[in-house]
Amino acid sequence: MTRAATIAAMWIALIALPWWLPLIGGYTALGSKVLIYAIATMGLNLVLGFTGGLSFGQAAYFGLGGYGAGMTLKYLVPSTPLAILIGTLVGGLAATILGPLVMRRRGIYFAMITIAIGQLFYFVIVRWNEVTGGEDGLAGFGRQDIHLGNVVIPLTDVNFYYLVLLCFTVAVAVMWTLLQSPLGHTWVAIRENRRRLQFLGVRPERYVWASFAIAGFITAFAGTLNALLFNFTSPQDLHWILSGDFVIMIVLGGMRSFFGPLIGVIIFVVAQDYLSSLTDNWMTFIGLIFVLIVLLFPRGVFGIFDRRAKIA
Amino acid sequence: MSAATAHEAAATAAPMAAPQAAAAWPFLQMVNVSRRFGSLKAVDDVSFDMAAGELRAVIGPNGAGKTTFFNLISGLLPPSQGRVIFDGEDITRRSIAHRVAKGIVRTFQITEILPDLSVFENIRVGVETARGINARPWIGRGERIAVNRRIEELIAIVNLTDKARRIVGELAHGDQRVVEVAVALSVGPRLLLLDEPTAGMGDSETEHMVDLVRRLHSDQGVSVLFIEHDMDIVFGIAQRITVLDRGRVLADGPPEQISADPQVRAAYLGEAE
Ligand SMILES: Nc1ncnc2c1ncn2[C@@H]1O[C@H](COP(=O)(O)OP(=O)(O)OP(=O)(O)O)[C@@H](O)[C@H]1O
Ligand SMILES: [Mg+2]
Numbered sequence: 001m002t003r004a005a006t007i008a009a010m011w012i013a014l015i016a017l018p019w020w021l022p023l024i025g026g027y028t029a030l031g032s033k034v035l036i037y038a039i040a041t042m043g044l045n046l047v048l049g050f051t052g053g054l055s056f057g058q059a060a061y062f063g064l065g066g067y068g069a070g071m072t073l074k075y076l077v078p079s080t081p082l083a084i085l086i087g088t089l090v091g092g093l094a095a096t097i098l099g100p101l102v103m104r105r106r107g108i109y110f111a112m113i114t115i116a117i118g119q120l121f122y123f124v125i126v127r128w129n130e131v132t133g134g135e136d137g138l139a140g141f142g143r144q145d146i147h148l149g150n151v152v153i154p155l156t157d158v159n160f161y162y163l164v165l166l167c168f169t170v171a172v173a174v175m176w177t178l179l180q181s182p183l184g185h186t187w188v189a190i191r192e193n194r195r196r197l198q199f200l201g202v203r204p205e206r207y208v209w210a211s212f213a214i215a216g217f218i219t220a221f222a223g224t225l226n227a228l229l230f231n232f233t234s235p236q237d238l239h240w241i242l243s244g245d246f247v248i249m250i251v252l253g254g255m256r257s258f259f260g261p262l263i264g265v266i267i268f269v270v271a272q273d274y275l276s277s278l279t280d281n282w283m284t285f286i287g288l289i290f291v292l293i294v295l296l297f298p299r300g301v302f303g304i305f306d307r308r309a310k311i312a
Numbered sequence: 313m314s315a316a317t318a319h320e321a322a323a324t325a326a327p328m329a330a331p332q333a334a335a336a337w338p339f340l341q342m343v344n345v346s347r348r349f350g351s352l353k354a355v356d357d358v359s360f361d362m363a364a365g366e367l368r369a370v371i372g373p374n375g376a377g378k379t380t381f382f383n384l385i386s387g388l389l390p391p392s393q394g395r396v397i398f399d400g401e402d403i404t405r406r407s408i409a410h411r412v413a414k415g416i417v418r419t420f421q422i423t424e425i426l427p428d429l430s431v432f433e434n435i436r437v438g439v440e441t442a443r444g445i446n447a448r449p450w451i452g453r454g455e456r457i458a459v460n461r462r463i464e465e466l467i468a469i470v471n472l473t474d475k476a477r478r479i480v481g482e483l484a485h486g487d488q489r490v491v492e493v494a495v496a497l498s499v500g501p502r503l504l505l506l507d508e509p510t511a512g513m514g515d516s517e518t519e520h521m522v523d524l525v526r527r528l529h530s531d532q533g534v535s536v537l538f539i540e541h542d543m544d545i546v547f548g549i550a551q552r553i554t555v556l557d558r559g560r561v562l563a564d565g566p567p568e569q570i571s572a573d574p575q576v577r578a579a580y581l582g583e584a585e
Contacts, residue, residue, distance in 0.1 A: 182440040183449045189437045192426035196492075199386065199424070200441045200499050201412030207446070256428075 010259070014165055018158045026273075028157045029229060034262075034269050035161075035168045036225045041249050041261035042175055043218025048247065049255030050179060051211040052191030053102070054111035057118025058246050061216040063238025064091035064121060065223025067132060070233045073141035075131075080144045080155065080228065084167075087224030088217055094121070095216020099209040106194075115240055122238045137234030138227075155228075164225055171218055178214065179258065187211050248286070252293050254300020263301045267293075338397065339364040339535060340385065340503060345394030346559075347380055354380040355391070356559035362537060364502070367529045369546045370539045372556035373579075378539045379421055381556065382505050385537075386418045387411045398503070415502030419492045421511065421539075427481030431472050434480055434491055435463045438498025462498075469532075470494040470524060486517025493524060497532070504528065506538040510545060518542070522549060547571065555579075 013020075017031045040062050047055040068087030073079075076086070098117050105113050125132050132138055143160065146153040153159055178184045189197045190204045197204055227233040236242060245268065253264025271289060275282035293301060342360040346353060354377045362368055370378050383389040384396060387408040396404045403411055426434045439462045440446055445455065467476050470490050475483060480491050489509060496504060509525060510518045522545055528534045540546050546553060546567075553570045555562040563573045570576055 177450050181448055181450045182445045183447055185433070185437055185440060186446045188429065188433075189426055192428055193424055195420075196424040196426060196495070197437065198408055199388075199412065199418055200438050200495070201409045202441055202446060203407075203409055210447070 007259070010262075014168075018161060028161050030269070030273060032157075032161045032164045032225075032229050034265055035164045036222050036229060037246075037249065037265040037269060038262040039168055039171045039225070040219045040222035041246050041253075041265055042171065042258070043215045043222065044246050045215075045250050045255055045261050046175065046178070046187070046218070047208075047211050047215045048250055049257075049260070050184065050191060051187040051208060053114075053208055053212065054107065055102075055114045055212065055215065056111040056247060057114035057116070057240060057243050058215070058219050059240065059242035060118035060121040060238050061091040061095050061219040062223035062226065062242065062246075063125065063233065063235070064094050065220030066227035066233035066237050067125060067138060068220070069224035069227045070138045070141050071131070073144070074138070078144045080146055080163075083143075083228065084221070084224045087227070088221040091220020091223055092213065092217030095220075096209075096213040099212045099216075102212055103205040103208040115243070118238065118240055118243055122235055122240075125238055126235050133234075135235060137232055137236075139232050141227075142231045143228040160229065164229075167221065167225060171221065175218070176258065183207065183210065248290055250300075252290060252300060254297075256299055260300050267301065338362070339366075339399060340537075341397040342384070343395040343397065345384055345391045345396065347377075347384055347389060348392045353559045355384060357394070358556075358559070358561050360554065360561065360564070362503075362535070364535055365533070366551055367526075367536045367549060368538070368552045368554065369550035370537065370554050370556060371541070371543075371546055372562070375558075376556040377559040378556055379507055380559075382418060382507055382537075382539065385411075386416055386505060412499060415500065416505065417496045417499055417501035417503070418505035419489075419496050419507055419509065421507040423485075423488050423492050425480050425488055425492050425495070428479065430477050430479055431467065431483075431491055431494075432463055432476045434495050435466050435498050438495045439463050439466070442499045466494050466498050469497070469527075471520070484517070486513045486520065489513070489517075490521065490524065493521075493528075497528065497534075501534055503535045503537065506536065508539050508541065510540065510542060518545070525549065 014035070018028050021028060021031050040058070044055060044058040047053045065087040068090030069083040070087075072083040072086045076082075101117070102110060102113055126134055129135070143155045145155060146163070155163065186197070186202065186207045189202075190207060194204050223237065226237065249264035249268045250261045251264065252267050253262060254260030267289065268286065271286055272282060275285050279285070338361045340360070340362040342358055345355060345358045345360075347355040356377070358381065370381065372378050380389065384391050387403070387406065387410075391404065394404075395402055398411070398414055398416060401414070403414070426437065436459065439459050443455075443459065445451070451459075464473075464476075467473050470493060472487065472490060472494065475487060480488055483491070493506065493509065506525065510521050513521060525536060525538065526549055529536050538550075550567060552564070552566055554564045555570060555576050557579050562579060563570055563576045565573075
């Protein structure tokens with residue numbers, strides 16, 4: 001199959017998901033979860049796979065998006081679109097403000113500072129329990145019907161899935177455009193050879209910042225949808241364990257390819273869903289799958305289709 | 313010769329420059345520059361002038377300080393002492409980006425490329441940088457066409473048209489070095505610093521590179537300063553040669569003068585022949 005045909009098949013499968021997923025024992029909300037994680041990991045992959053920055057604390061922005069959305073619904077306005085907008089801004093601006101702390105670091109130091117910042121937000125959310133619900137998480141809000149003029153769209157599981165699919169489409173279009181742009185080319189050049197770029201007169205730091213900030217907005221966007229999916233969000237959504245899971249998903253699918261993270265998310269979420277109903281040690285199996293895939297496909301599962309980064 | 317016209321153009325373009333006694337308006341000037349690494353003086357009180365339009369070689373034995381000398385010009389390292397002046401401006405403390413904007417562009421002794429990208433993509437980064445559009449999060453059709461045209465043009469200049477879509481990391485060593493030169497050329501250098509452009513190349517690759525350097529100098533009007541160990545190349549194309557030895561300038565002049573210099577013969581050429 002050509003690349004275009006593969007991608008067309010993927011969209012058809014996604015649009016038809018509410019029909020076929022139940023037939024194989026899944027449920028629509030699982031589809032929503034996959035797409036939400038796909039937005040988050042593809043956003044993270046702008047930094048990780050395309051700019052070469054080991055952002056290991058990305059869940060922080062996912063969680064901030066979730067809390068931003070949940071608290072908007074709970075304390076401010078009963079509006080789903082506003083919840084998504086405000087949550088995205090909260091998480092994205094947090095990444096933007098902290099970007100300067102991150103942008104000069106490289107390799108393991110980049111990883112350490114991003115984890116540290118992530119844990120900082122985690123503790124803020126846990127400690128600020130009058131407002132955030134602390135360890136117990138934030139409940140008591142629900143996604144609201146969407147009003148389009150006179151039309152009211154109730155956010156049933158299936159309708160919510162289509163809202164998520166719409167958001168996924170928008171996010172994909174934005175990320176695709178970015179990676180085709182000079183900014184995206186600069187990111188890839190930073191990953192490939194920072195020194196070469198410096199000696200072309202480019203200062204890599206501000207581009208790393210842009211990458212980190214944009215990834216923050218996209219991950220936060222996904223986080224808002226995650227809170228709306230469950231009508232709940234908890235400190236686990238900011239925890240470094242989730243950050244690590246994001247990275248594992250990306251590596252599973254292939255961090256050099258645009259849609260690689262989606263494949264990784266499918267493997268991870270499906271494995272998690274099925275395996276955790278069979279055994280408490282499901283994480284061991286994920287680990288096993290991870291090791292096997294890394295050994296068999298060093299460029300991730302998507303690497304089979306795509307011998308190298310097509311988006312460069 | 314085009315070197316002379318380029319030189320005159322530079323002289324009229326910068327009338328405020330202090331004229332050097334009988335010499336050309338100094339395009340690149342190093343004034344008593346030193347660079348120490350601990351107790352080692354890798355570059356030791358070097359003074360150096362280069363006119364616009366020159367094709368100049370820097371030679372010297374291993375460890376003479378040639379690459380360090382380039383690092384001081386390109387801004388990779390600050391000098392311990394002395395001043396670096398380019399086109400009338402003291403750039404001693406200026407950033408790499410500032411120097412590139414002024415036209416100082418370099419290649420490296422160990423090839424620095426974007427290995428997982430194609431030839432086209434390598435050069436694209438330079439072209440987009442030269443057009444000042446690096447930070448743009450989208451690109452319009454017109455701009456894209458202009459960028460692509462310029463990339464094709466550069467690829468044609470370096471004779472890599474048939475390899476434009478190949479991944480650079482998978483090319484032969486010689487082609488990789490040519491790509492690095494093309495990338496350097498893409499940002500519009502006025503002074504191109506080439507650190508051993510033919511290092512590790514076979515005969516035909518070397519010939520291709522030498523021809524390229526010569527054409528960049530004569531057709532593109534780029535002033536070129538290159539480090540080279542191969543004396544046939546140095547004496548074949550350089551208009552002027554600077555000899556470094558243990559961080560110091562041992563001799564400096566046209567090829568005839570260098571080959572006749574007894575000190576150079578003793579310290580360097582004698583060993584090399
Ligand atoms: N960053 C550095 N730190 C410490 N010492 C250095 C550094 N760079 C160069 N040197 C030392 O300075 C001296 C000059 O090195 P340089 O690389 O400039 O020589 P070169 O003339 O380019 O040699 P070659 O022909 O082998 O490339 C050497 O003794 C080298 O070990
Ligand atoms: Mg050297």
